Amino acid sequence: MEYAENILGTIGNTPLVKLNTLTKELPCLVLAKYETFNPGNSVKDRMAVKMIEDAEADGRLKPGGTIIEGTSGNTGMGLALAAIVKGYKMICVISDKQSKEKMDILRAVGSKVVVCPTNVEPDDPRSYYSTSKRLAEETPNSWYVNQYDNLSNTAAHYESTGPEIWKQTDGKVTHFVVGVGTGGTISGVGKYLKEQNPNIKIWGIDTYGSVFKKYHETGIFDENEIYPYITEGIGEDILPKNVNFDIIDGFIKVTDKDAAIYTQKLAKEEGMFLGNSAGAAVKGLLQLKDKFSKDDVVVVLFHDHGSRYVGKMFNDEWMRERGFIEDNAKSAADLISHSEDKPLVTVKTEELVWHAIERMKTYNISQIPVEDNTGFVGAIDEADLLRKYMENKNISDLPIKEVMNKPFPIVSKNTSIEAISKLFTKENNAVLVALENGKHQIVTKSDIISSL
Incomplete structure (x- = not known):
């Protein structure tokens, strides 16, 4: 009989899969190291078990202890699986930009999840780095993993992922391409492959808002490059000890939009349901086209599974809100196509101003049409309310009819975006679109901007 002693015995030996459609413009053979075949559906299973076993061996992690780690989700999953098998408790500290699916999955496998800004x-x-350290100090019999500076991370990939790639390509691999976060994968695999053949090129995929590319090229840690970004799992605002810049031949940056679009393309054109960093990796490959020749064998590593991004990169509404889907909007109908079925938020003339303010906060909107039994008779705008409040602090108790502006212009669904844009003025910040059923929907400046 063939079986694993426990789920940890199924980690590793993931397949190489040829990419066909998305990479057809590249002259080389592109093979994906498909890490979602690991039991936790990500490459992080490898280093999670390695870090735990090394900590057990030297006494940092003791029986019945609590494992604490700051994670983007995948390392937490790998650690959680190992914690279950080995009898440890698990606390995952995660940033609020990570998908809800990741948080739900971690809770599903028994981890306590702490969310940080x-x-x-x-x-x-408040950062997830600081919070992780604080929890480790406060929790008895605990071990703070610190995947960023824990060199067992790199060792795991030197011992398993690198040798697998070398064996699976029969030593013919010429380039290794992977998204860089903690740096363990690129450094461990890169070290092993370069020991076998120093001519192999190691490329890291970085994102805008991260410091890796510029630091690698100039040695300058530029804080001006640090800003929030959407892409998950790659890029950093620190320099983890696991990132061995001497092994890496270069970095290429990929935008949030391209990473998200190519995550969808992998699913729809290659049948590969993968995570956000895989989309970034494929787009990075295409940007590196001039670096490859017809005899090259390029291995790109795909970190995790698409199930962790169903509410984000695989949600067209989420994509559209961020301008990641190009709808080529031409008319009012296009602008309201995704909100047409939603009720229009309005206020009555006799309601008090504070009712309008509460509605603005509840629905996160800035403009509200005012109506009476004859139809639309006015409009409320947050900027105008603020100005009037500075003049009269008791404005919230006044009836809306005493502070409202002129009603928003009303257009048909066939009105062009260009014509609608001309209706926006200093005094007017919205337009109403008349629908066939006698109802209306609102278009604001932000809707116009999002359509560009």
Whole structure:
């Protein structure tokens, strides 16, 4: 009989799969190291078990202990699986930019999940780096993993992922391409492959808002390059010890939009349901086209599974809200096509101003049409309300009819975006679109901007 002693025995030996459609413009053979075949559906299973076993061996992790780690989700999953098998408790500290699916999955496998804000400095007490360290200090019999600086991370890929790629390509691999976050995968695989053949090129995929590319090229840690980004799992605002810049031949940056679009393309054109960093990796490959020749064998590593991004990169509404789907909108009908079935938020003339303010906060909107039994008779705008509030602090108790502006212009669904744009003025920040059923929908400046 053939079976694994437990789920950890199924980690590794993932397949290489040829890419066909998306890479057809490349002159070389492109093979994907398909890491979603690991039990936790990501490459991070490899290093999670390695880091735990090394910590057990030297006494950092003791029986019955609590494992604590800051994670974008995948390392947490790998650690959680190992914690279950080995009898440890698990606390995952995750940033709020990560998908809800990742958080739900971690809770599903018994981990406690602590969510921290993304847009803070690494040394801010609220950051997931600082929070992880604090929890480790406060929790008895705990071990803080620190995948960024824990060199067992790199060792795991030197010992398993690198040798697998070398064997699976029969030593013919010429380039290795992978998204870089903690740096363990690129450094471990890169070290092993270059030991076998120093001519193999190692390329890292970076994202805008991360420091890796510029630091590699100039040695300058430029804080001006650090800003929030959407792409998950790659890029950093720190320099992890696991990133061995001497092994890496170069970095290429990929935009959030391209990473998201190519994540969808992988599913729809290659049948590969993968995570956000895989989309970034494929787009990075295409940007590196001039680096490859017809005899090259390029291995690109795909980190994780698409199920963790169903509410994001695989959700067209989410994509559209961020301008990642190009709908080529031409008319009012195009602008409201995704909100046409939603009720129009309005206020009555006799309601008080504070009712309008509450509605703005509830629905996160800035303009509200005002109506009475005859139809639309006015409009409320947050900027105008603020100005009037500075003049009269008691404005919230006044009836809306006393502070409202002129009603928003009304257009048909066939009105062009160009014509609608001309209706926006300093005094007017919205337009109403008349629907066939006698109802209306609102178009704002942000809708116009999103359509560009």
